[in-house]
Amino acid sequence: xxxxxxxxxxxxxxxxxxxxxxxxxENNVPEGFNRDWITYETIxxxxxxxxxxxxxxxxxxxxxxxxxxxxxxxxxxxxxxxxVLVDYxxxxxxxxxIAACPYDARFIHPDGYATKCTFCEHRVVQGLDPACVATxxxxxxxFGDLEDPNSEVSKLLQSRKYRVxxxxxxxxxxxxxxx
Amino acid sequence: xxxxxxxxxxxxxxPTLHIWGWEIPVYLFLGGLVGGMMLISGYFILTGRTxxxxxxxxxxxxxxxxxxxxxxxxxxxxxxxKLYVWNLYLNFKWQSPMSWGAWILLIIYPILFVTLLIRIPxxxxxxxxxxxxxxxxxxxNAFLVKLIGSLSMVFGGxxxxxxxxxxxxxxxxxxxxxPMLWTLFLTSGLSSAAALVHLIGKDPEERHLLAKADNGFLxxxxxxxxxxxxxxxxxSQVHIDAAKLILSGPYAASFWIFVVxxxxxxxxxxxxxxxxxxxxxxxxxxxxxMLGGLILRFIVVYAGQFSHWPRNVFTVF
Numbered sequence: 349x350x351x352x353x354x355x356x357x358x359x360x361x362x363x364x365x366x367x368x369x370x371x372x373x374e375n376n377v378p379e380g381f382n383r384d385w386i387t388y389e390t391i392x393x394x395x396x397x398x399x400x401x402x403x404x405x406x407x408x409x410x411x412x413x414x415x416x417x418x419x420x421x422x423x424x425x426x427x428x429x430x431x432v433l434v435d436y437x438x439x440x441x442x443x444x445x446i447a448a449c450p451y452d453a454r455f456i457h458p459d460g461y462a463t464k465c466t467f468c469e470h471r472v473v474q475g476l477d478p479a480c481v482a483t484x485x486x487x488x489x490x491f492g493d494l495e496d497p498n499s500e501v502s503k504l505l506q507s508r509k510y511r512v513x514x515x516x517x518x519x520x521x522x523x524x525x526x527x
Numbered sequence: 528x529x530x531x532x533x534x535x536x537x538x539x540x541x542p543t544l545h546i547w548g549w550e551i552p553v554y555l556f557l558g559g560l561v562g563g564m565m566l567i568s569g570y571f572i573l574t575g576r577t578x579x580x581x582x583x584x585x586x587x588x589x590x591x592x593x594x595x596x597x598x599x600x601x602x603x604x605x606x607x608x609k610l611y612v613w614n615l616y617l618n619f620k621w622q623s624p625m626s627w628g629a630w631i632l633l634i635i636y637p638i639l640f641v642t643l644l645i646r647i648p649x650x651x652x653x654x655x656x657x658x659x660x661x662x663x664x665x666x667x668n669a670f671l672v673k674l675i676g677s678l679s680m681v682f683g684g685x686x687x688x689x690x691x692x693x694x695x696x697x698x699x700x701x702x703x704x705x706p707m708l709w710t711l712f713l714t715s716g717l718s719s720a721a722a723l724v725h726l727i728g729k730d731p732e733e734r735h736l737l738a739k740a741d742n743g744f745l746x747x748x749x750x751x752x753x754x755x756x757x758x759x760x761x762x763s764q765v766h767i768d769a770a771k772l773i774l775s776g777p778y779a780a781s782f783w784i785f786v787v788x789x790x791x792x793x794x795x796x797x798x799x800x801x802x803x804x805x806x807x808x809x810x811x812x813x814x815x816x817m818l819g820g821l822i823l824r825f826i827v828v829y830a831g832q833f834s835h836w837p838r839n840v841f842t843v844f
Contacts, residue, residue, distance in 0.1 A: 441607025
């Protein structure tokens with residue numbers, strides 16, 4: 349079975365927010381909400397400062413607490429490459445999944461159900477990249493199957509240094525950041 | 528320096544999580560209260576106090592049904608996708624404390640109803656003779672009465688503990704993520720229940736017993752709070768930060784004044800005097816205990832949402 353993952357090269361990301369706009373347009377994300385966002389992080393002591401810009405979203409964890417805590421089974425791991433999805437017709441809007449997510453990646457849609465990044469599953473099943481990946485002008489985002497050793501994402505993770513967000517939370521996130 | 532700028536401002540999520548308002552603390556308090564009341568009522572039934580017609584165990588179930596119904600209404604009001612609530616009862620997700628809770632709440636009702644039937648008020652028995660006969664049948668069957676008492680204690684304990692496990696299961700919120708939280712909520716639920724039964728009790732001996740028991744629960748609560756704080760401050764940085772929320776942070780004043788001082792210490796002192804017959808029993812201590820229990824739930828729910836894993840994750844260079 350495929351295991352889809354996203355790899356983001358932080359050395360190439362300029363924080364242009366094209367991925368954010370592409371996601372909002374592709375997925376009709378309501379005004380005032382974001383499924384993906386840009387984080388600018390500056391660390392160090394002047395003059396030795398280092399800045400990282402990265403595009404963040406749901407990490408489609410291998411060990412997803414949002415899925416485990418959902419009382420109705422609305423949040424689930426899909427058969428399509430392990431993508432974490434929400435079945436809106438099963439969601440009761442209890443917000444347990446939001447509390448469970450260490451990345452604060454979910455939100456309540458104005459229609460009442462919990463929602464988040466889907467890796468543009470509707471595009472992926474057609475063999476397309478997620479909208480954010482397809483739009484990125486610096487080509488810093490990659491999407492593919494980690495089970496395939498010849499995929500671009502597998503090769504990047506074999507050849508480059510990378511990290512994930514909050515590894516200490518034990519969720520095994522599947523969005524990787526090249527450093 | 529470690530500065531983080533995020534271009535996201537999702538409703539209920541940013542700048543800090545605030546998904547749960549007054550509804551959840553009220554529900555957790557009422558759930559704990561009813562759990563404690565069922566434990567007390569079960570204990571009274573098992574110890575043969577049903578022979579005493581003044582026993583509170585005959586009034587607890589009705590109050591319990593009303594209280595848990597108000598709690599469930601608060602829970603329902605909190606749901607964002609209300610029309611889909613029935614999905615809760617289409618399956619059972621063993622990993623989800625909320626799913627456990629939904630089913631426990633469903634089982635609680637018949638137990639409370641059956642407990643109510645052990646001795647129904649005379650005017651009700653006169654109006655509904657069938658109910659009166661059923662009540663008499665139940666009362667005359669010692670095994671059945673003991674079974675009801677045992678079920679009341681088991682499910683009361685489960686209900687009281689579940690209200691905290693619901694929160695402590697969220698490892699993403701360090702202030703909730705304590706293995707002691709369920710003991711705190713269960714003891715606080717028992718303490719509030721003892722206070723309420725003390726308020727409504729008609730038998731002076733029973734009221735005296737409950738005041739004594741409440742003193743024990745309050746002392747246990749103080750010890751558990753101390754152990755919880757020790758557990759937090761001797762843990763990882765996120766848990767130390769979580770402890771700071773009630774030690775010196777935004778919830779410190781309300782926690783120490785309304786929960787510890789006026790919700791535990793003052794009523795404990797008052798009740799110690801009253802159980803030693805130095806002063807008469809009044810309603811002041813039980814009311815303070817219940818208010819303290821309610822405010823405890825508000826503070827725990829809000830502080831938990833305030834606490835989070837570090838968002839500055841820049842570690843490798």
